[in-house]
Amino acid sequence: MDATTAPHRIPPQMPQYGEANHVFELMQNMLEQLLIHQPKDPIPFMIDHLQRDNDYVPKIIILGPPASGKTTIAMWLAKHLSTNLLSVESLIAKEYSPLAADARMHYQKFKMVPNMLLIRLMQERLKEEDCIRRGWILDGIPETREQALTIQTLGISPRHVIALSAPDTVLIERNLGKRIDPQTGEIYHTTFDWPPESEIQNRLMMPAGISEGETARKLLEYHRNIVRILPSYPKILKVINADQPCVDVFYQALTYVQTSHRSNAPFTPRVLLCGPVGSGKSLQAALLAQKYGLINVCCGQLLKEAVADKSKYGEMIQPFFEKETAVPDNIVMKVLKQRLDQQDCVERGWVLHGFPRDLDQAHVMDSLGYKPNRRLWETLPCASIFCLP
Ligand SMILES: Nc1ncnc2c1ncn2[C@@H]1O[C@H](COP(=O)(O)OP(=O)(O)OP(=O)(O)O)[C@@H](O)[C@H]1O
Numbered sequence: 001m002d003a004t005t006a007p008h009r010i011p012p013q014m015p016q017y018g019e020a021n022h023v024f025e026l027m028q029n030m031l032e033q034l035l036i037h038q039p040k041d042p043i044p045f046m047i048d049h050l051q052r053d054n055d056y057v058p059k060i061i062i063l064g065p066p067a068s069g070k071t072t073i074a075m076w077l078a079k080h081l082s083t084n085l086l087s088v089e090s091l092i093a094k095e096y097s098p099l100a101a102d103a104r105m106h107y108q109k110f111k112m113v114p115n116m117l118l119i120r121l122m123q124e125r126l127k128e129e130d131c132i133r134r135g136w137i138l139d140g141i142p143e144t145r146e147q148a149l150t151i152q153t154l155g156i157s158p159r160h161v162i163a164l165s166a167p168d169t170v171l172i173e174r175n176l177g178k179r180i181d182p183q184t185g186e187i188y189h190t191t192f193d194w195p196p197e198s199e200i201q202n203r204l205m206m207p208a209g210i211s212e213g214e215t216a217r218k219l220l221e222y223h224r225n226i227v228r229i230l231p232s233y234p235k236i237l238k239v240i241n242a243d244q245p246c247v248d249v250f251y252q253a254l255t256y257v258q259t260s261h262r263s264n265a266p267f268t269p270r271v272l273l274c275g276p277v278g279s280g281k282s283l284q285a286a287l288l289a290q291k292y293g294l295i296n297v298c299c300g301q302l303l304k305e306a307v308a309d310k311s312k313y314g315e316m317i318q319p320f321f322e323k324e325t326a327v328p329d330n331i332v333m334k335v336l337k338q339r340l341d342q343q344d345c346v347e348r349g350w351v352l353h354g355f356p357r358d359l360d361q362a363h364v365m366d367s368l369g370y371k372p373n374r375r376l377w378e379t380l381p382c383a384s385i386f387c388l389p
C-alpha cells in the first residue's frame with residue numbers, strides 16, 4: 001500500500017500538544033459554560049471566557065456536621081490558596097446590599113435564610129471580580145439538596161467537594177470547647193487549639209448555639225440533609241475523617257484540592273519506570289504492557305537487537321559492546337527515537353525502562369520531546385539487590 005492510499009496517520013505531535021496545553025479541558029470547560037449560560041452571541045462569550053482564564057482557580061465546597069471543623073479548614077485553605085471564603089454569615093453580613101439586609105432580618109428572626117435568597121446572595125458575590133480571578137470556597141453551603149441543585153443549575157460548579165465526618169458524640173463534646181476571637185473571627189478551642197497570647201485568650205468569646213442540646217439538634221438536621229446533598233457530587237467528592245488533629249485534616253484537604261481530576265480527554269500513557277538493577281522494572285513493565293496494551297520498550301534490549309540485526313546503529317554500538325563500555329547517549333537516543341516514533345508507540349503509548357540512567361540522558365530525552373506522563377520509581381534495599389538470583 002503506497003503513501004497515497006495508506007490510512008491517514010495522526011502526527012505524534014498533535015496529541016502531545018493537546019495534552020501539554022490542556023486543549024481538551026479548555027474546550028470542555030468553555031462548552032460547559034456555553035451550555036449553562038446560553039449567551040445570545042456565543043463568540044464574545046467564548047472570547048471573554050478564554051481571556052478570563054480562570055478554569056483552574058479554586059472552586060471548593062466544604063461540608064460537614066457542626067464542630068467538624070469545616071470553618072476552621074475553610075479559613076486555613078482560603079489563606080493558603082489566597083482565595084475567597086464564602087459562608088452564610090459572610091454573605092448576609094455584606095454592607096449596602098438590600099438582599100443581604102433582607103437575609104439578615106430572616107436570619108435574626110428564624111436562624112435561617114430562605115433558599116432562593118441565599119442562592120441569589122451567593123450568585124451576586126461569585127460574580128464579583130475577586131471571586132472570578134481568585135476562586136472561592138463555600139463553607140457549609142449547600143445546606144439542602146434544593147440548594148445543591150439550584151447551585152448546579154446556575155452553573156456554579158465546584159471542582160472539589162470535601163465532606164468532613166466524625167462521630168456525633170465527639171462533635172457534641174468538641175463543640176463545648178469552641179471559642180471565637182471577636183476581633184479577627186479566628187476560631188479556637190479550649191482543649192485542642194488554645195492561643196498562646198494572653199491578650200487573645202482574654203478576649204475569646206463562647207459563641208451561641210454550642211450547648212449539647214443545640215449541637216445535637218443541628219446534627220439531626222445535618223444528617224437529614226447531607227445524605228441527599230452528597231449524591232449531587234459523585235465524581236468530585238472526598239470524605240475526610242475529622243476525628244483527628246486539625247492539621248492532619250487540613251493537609252489531607254489541601255492535598256485533595258490541589259489534585260486535578262481526570263478529564264475525558266483522550267489519554268495516551270507514556271510511562272517511565274526507573275529504579276536500581278533488580279528492582280523489578282522489566283517485570284513491572286511487562287505486566288503494565290500486558291494490562292494496558294502499552295508497548296514495552298526496554299532500552300538495553302533495543303541496543304542488543306540493533307547489534308544483532310547489524311543495522312546502521314548496530315554497527316555503531318558493536319564496538320562499545322565489545323569493549324564493554326557505555327554506549328554514547330546520542331547513539332542510544334537515536335535508537336530510542338526510532339522506536340518511540342513508530343506508529344504503535346504513538347497510538348498505544350509506551351512503558352520505557354533502562355533509560356534514562358542519569359540526568360544528562362533525562363535532559364536529552366526531554367529536549368527531544370519525549371515527556372512521560374506517568375513516572376514510577378522502584379526502590380529496593382541494597383542488601384536485597386545482592387540477594388537476587
Ligand atoms: N480536627 C479537630 N480536632 C479538634 N478540634 C477541632 C478540629 N476541628 C475543629 N476543631 C475545633 O472544633 C470547634 C468547631 O470548629 P469549626 O467551627 O471550624 O467547626 P464547624 O464545622 O465550622 O462548626 P459549625 O458548623 O458549628 O460552625 C472549634 O473550636 C475548632 O477549634
Ligand SMILES: Nc1nc2c(ncn2[C@@H]2O[C@H](COP(=O)(O)OP(=O)(O)O)[C@@H](O)[C@H]2O)c(=O)[nH]1
Pocket residue numbers: 275276277278279280281282283284388389
Ligand atoms: N521477590 C521479588 N522478586 C522480584 C520482584 N520483581 C522482580 N523480581 C525478580 O527480581 C529479578 C530482577 O527483576 P527485573 O524485572 O529483571 O529487574 P530490573 O533489573 O529492574 O529490570 C528477577 O528474577 C525477578 O523475577 C518482586 O516484586 N519481588
